[in-house]
Amino acid sequence: MAPDQDHLYRLRNRPFAEKLVDLGFKNITIALASVVAVVLFAILIVVFQGSLESMGRYGLEFLVTSNWNPVDDEYGAGAAIYGTLLTSLLSLIIAVPLGVGTAIFITENIIPQSIRNLLGLMVELLAAIPSVVLGLWAIFVMEPFIRPALEFLHTAFHWLPMFSTPPMGPGTIPAVLILVVMILPIITAISRDSLNQVPGKLRQAAYGVGTTRWGAIINVILPAAVSGIVGGVMLALGRAMGETMAVTMIIGNSNNFSFSLLAPGNTIAAMLANQFGEADGSQVSSLMYAAFVLIVLTLGVNVMARWLVKRLSLKY
Amino acid sequence: MSFTSSRRTTDGLPDLSYQPRAARNVGSRVLTVVAAIFSGIAVLPLVLVLGYVLIKGGSTISLNLFTELPPPPGLEGGGIANAIVGTLVVTLVAALIAIPVGVGGGIYLAEYSRSGWFAQFIRFGTNVLSGVPSIIAGVFIYGTIVTSRVLFGNAYSALAGGMALAILMLPTVIKTTDEGLKLVPDDLRRAALGIGASRFVMIARITLPTAFTPIATGVVLSIARAAGETAPLIFTALFSPYWSDLISGDGLLAPIASLSVLIYNFAIMPYEFHNQLAWSASFVLVAMILFLNLLSRWLGRFASR
Numbered sequence: 001m002a003p004d005q006d007h008l009y010r011l012r013n014r015p016f017a018e019k020l021v022d023l024g025f026k027n028i029t030i031a032l033a034s035v036v037a038v039v040l041f042a043i044l045i046v047v048f049q050g051s052l053e054s055m056g057r058y059g060l061e062f063l064v065t066s067n068w069n070p071v072d073d074e075y076g077a078g079a080a081i082y083g084t085l086l087t088s089l090l091s092l093i094i095a096v097p098l099g100v101g102t103a104i105f106i107t108e109n110i111i112p113q114s115i116r117n118l119l120g121l122m123v124e125l126l127a128a129i130p131s132v133v134l135g136l137w138a139i140f141v142m143e144p145f146i147r148p149a150l151e152f153l154h155t156a157f158h159w160l161p162m163f164s165t166p167p168m169g170p171g172t173i174p175a176v177l178i179l180v181v182m183i184l185p186i187i188t189a190i191s192r193d194s195l196n197q198v199p200g201k202l203r204q205a206a207y208g209v210g211t212t213r214w215g216a217i218i219n220v221i222l223p224a225a226v227s228g229i230v231g232g233v234m235l236a237l238g239r240a241m242g243e244t245m246a247v248t249m250i251i252g253n254s255n256n257f258s259f260s261l262l263a264p265g266n267t268i269a270a271m272l273a274n275q276f277g278e279a280d281g282s283q284v285s286s287l288m289y290a291a292f293v294l295i296v297l298t299l300g301v302n303v304m305a306r307w308l309v310k311r312l313s314l315k316y
Numbered sequence: 317m318s319f320t321s322s323r324r325t326t327d328g329l330p331d332l333s334y335q336p337r338a339a340r341n342v343g344s345r346v347l348t349v350v351a352a353i354f355s356g357i358a359v360l361p362l363v364l365v366l367g368y369v370l371i372k373g374g375s376t377i378s379l380n381l382f383t384e385l386p387p388p389p390g391l392e393g394g395g396i397a398n399a400i401v402g403t404l405v406v407t408l409v410a411a412l413i414a415i416p417v418g419v420g421g422g423i424y425l426a427e428y429s430r431s432g433w434f435a436q437f438i439r440f441g442t443n444v445l446s447g448v449p450s451i452i453a454g455v456f457i458y459g460t461i462v463t464s465r466v467l468f469g470n471a472y473s474a475l476a477g478g479m480a481l482a483i484l485m486l487p488t489v490i491k492t493t494d495e496g497l498k499l500v501p502d503d504l505r506r507a508a509l510g511i512g513a514s515r516f517v518m519i520a521r522i523t524l525p526t527a528f529t530p531i532a533t534g535v536v537l538s539i540a541r542a543a544g545e546t547a548p549l550i551f552t553a554l555f556s557p558y559w560s561d562l563i564s565g566d567g568l569l570a571p572i573a574s575l576s577v578l579i580y581n582f583a584i585m586p587y588e589f590h591n592q593l594a595w596s597a598s599f600v601l602v603a604m605i606l607f608l609n610l611l612s613r614w615l616g617r618f619a620s621r
Contacts, residue, residue: 276455
């Protein structure tokens with residue numbers, strides 16, 4: 001080795017400036033990552049602190065009483081909480097078969113690939129339509145269209161508590177239907193992904209022992225994909241609970257409790273959207289309390305979704 | 317060896333041919349038809365909503381729409397120009413906040429600490445934050461920024477609206493950055509470090525450019541989603557029937573119009589002309605959002621080539 005080339009083989013000492021940039025950049029990214037945690041805790045703290053006054057005044061009674069009266073300064077979110085749970089669960093009952101059925105149809109080899117891709121693209125684009133546009137459509141197109149059917153339900157089944165009031169436009173059923181439209185893409189997309197991840201060997205084995213297409217789907221493929229599908233359904237439930245605009249435009253925003261699905265109702269999110277702008281004093285605190293309940297509900301559902309996905313995943 | 321099937325061919329061998337009338341085959345076909353009908357029902361809303369937005373909104377598109385202010389309640393004539401500008405401004409503010417924070421956080425998760433406890437905690441937090449209802453982001457910004465008047469004494473403002481939207485964009489941007497960077501082969505990292513690059517140079521010159529397409533796809537999608545959000549804006553950015561003063565910058569600290577809030581406000585007004593404006597605004601908004609969605613798809617396809 002020639003002595004004048006010696007410097008080429010010596011390890012370079014990193015200059016101070018380079019180390020500083022490196023360390024500084026790492027710390028900046030740590031700080032930026034922490035923003036997520038800070039925002040999350042700040043949301044919880046701000047909403048919890050805002051609701052303290054109302055929590056102290058009403059306690060847990062707030063969750064079951066349903067008089068919402070800004071004039072007398074009396075608040076209870078029972079009707080809104082009931083409406084939140086009712087609309088989200090009903091929409092789930094309708095959307096799960098539709099979404100999973102669609103996912104099966106576009107993952108199975110029933111129709112040509114290009115048509116399946118088109119169907120998948122259309123369902124994904126449905127998720128991109130803003131909820132306020134769906135609300136506009138629900139007010140002016142969907143609700144007038146289904147009104148005759150709702151009137152028939154009332155005249156034929158008015159002895160049932162759930163159809164006991166005449167439909168007057170906005171109500172719980174139209175809100176449920178528009179929620180179905182909003183959560184369908186989530187269920188379809190996640191079910192489709194988990195169905196696609198089922199190993200082809202399982203399907204071939206099922207066909208090999210002589211089952212039919214749906215024998216394979218029901219007994220082999222769906223059980224293998226169940227963890228992803230359940231996760232998607234739970235995420236959709238969380239979305240349905242927190243969905244605001246389309247619901248507030250079509251549910252009627254009535255705080256009077258009613259068993260009738262044809263009567264106007266309310267959800268926590270719709271109540272927040274409607275009243276937060278004009279609220280003051282203890283009404284703000286009560287709305288914050290309702291918002292806190294909504295956060296607890298959606299966080300609970302999301303955490304449970306993740307837990308269920310872990311529990312249900314099949315090992316194969 | 318015995319066969320459960322009693323069906324035999326004339327040679328006495330079991331008949332293995334397809335029996336179209338067997339109950340299980342009929343059942344299978346019925347279920348296929350049911351699945352087809354369900355898919356039809358699932359895409360029906362998209363066709364109907366797009367159709368109505370196209371017919372009711374598209375039929376009234378005129379130049380006035382893009383140049384004039386909305387009319388006062390009860391009057392006719394005018395456009396939605398300030399709301400179009402407002403949506404662009406608020407979404408831009410949100411993107412300027414969420415993209416640096418989200419990409420930076422994603423870099424930390426993917427490049428510095430893939431499985432450390434803090435990274436796992438942040439990943440969990442990102443998932444939880446993405447499940448927070450959009451209206452809660454509005455409530456949060458109202459409780460912190462709007463009521464405290466921390467932005468130079470202004471309550472409702474375009475900046476506050478942008479911040480609320482940024483909270484909604486943040487989880488998507490972090491997740492796509494994290495996952496995009498994880499797709500970069502480790503060989504590239506080792507090669508860069510091996511020839512003496514520092515960590516920072518490796519990220520800035522090698523891994524980030526390699527992961528540009530998946531990150532850009534996710535960012536464009538999150539912008540599209542933010543542009544259509546209404547709930548976080550109704551009590552942060554509020555609404556304004558006037559032009560925002562964007563040249564001096566005061567418009568950023570004042571209430572600002574946006575297409576989504578305009579649709580909400582005008583849809584529930586009892587005036588036909590305002591309802592019509594809501595449809596026109598829907599057309600413009602949906603066109604913007606679908607364009608962004610197709611753009612992100614094109615970006616994705618561009619990458620896979």
